[in-house]
Amino acid sequence: xxxxxxxxxxxxxxxxxxxxxxxxxxxxxxxxxxxxxxxxxxxxxxxxxxxxxxxxxxxxxxxxxxxxxxxxxxxxxxxxxxxxxxxxxxxxxxxxxxxxxxxxxxxxx
Numbered sequence: 001x002x003x004x005x006x007x008x009x010x011x012x013x014x015x016x017x018x019x020x021x022x023x024x025x026x027x028x029x030x031x032x033x034x035x036x037x038x039x040x041x042x043x044x045x046x047x048x049x050x051x052x053x054x055x056x057x058x059x060x061x062x063x064x065x066x067x068x069x070x071x072x073x074x075x076x077x078x079x080x081x082x083x084x085x086x087x088x089x090x091x092x093x094x095x096x097x098x099x100x101x102x103x104x105x106x107x108x109x
Contacts, residue, residue, distance in 0.1 A: 006089045009038030013086035016045040017079060023049060027108075040091045043108060044082045047101030048094065051075055 012035060016026035023045050030038045052075045059068040078094040085092045093099050 005035060006037045009035030009041075010086065010089055012038035013041035014083070016042045017048075017083040017086060020049060037089075037091060039108075040102070041082065041086045043101050043105040044094055044098060046105050046108060047097060048075060048079050048082060051078070051097065 009030070012026045012029045015022045015029070016038070017023075018025075023042065026038065026042050026045070030042060052072070055068070055071050055075065059071075078097070081092075082094050082098075085094075093102060
């Protein structure tokens with residue numbers, strides 16, 4: 001049953017990482033028949049996107065040389081790790097903040 005859940009939700013999980021449009025499509029696709037694997041990756045993608053948006057808003061108003069580059073590179077690495085986990089069919093939270101994303105967004109997905 002576990003492998004069936006992963007195989008059924010894999011496409012939705014991958015789509016969730018395709019920025020905001022993909023995330024909205026994934027949420028709609030997962031709304032009729034909840035898939036736990038897809039829901040996990042939807043929550044991870046929501047967290048990564050919100051982290052990126054928050055960093056960009058902060059650094060729009062407060063400019064600190066090189067720090068925006070480093071933090072945005074970190075967010076990009078988190079996105080890559082989440083995307084690869086979705087492709088490989090793994091429910092592996094992204095480092096540092098992945099577990100918090102699951103907790104904060106537990107009612108979404």
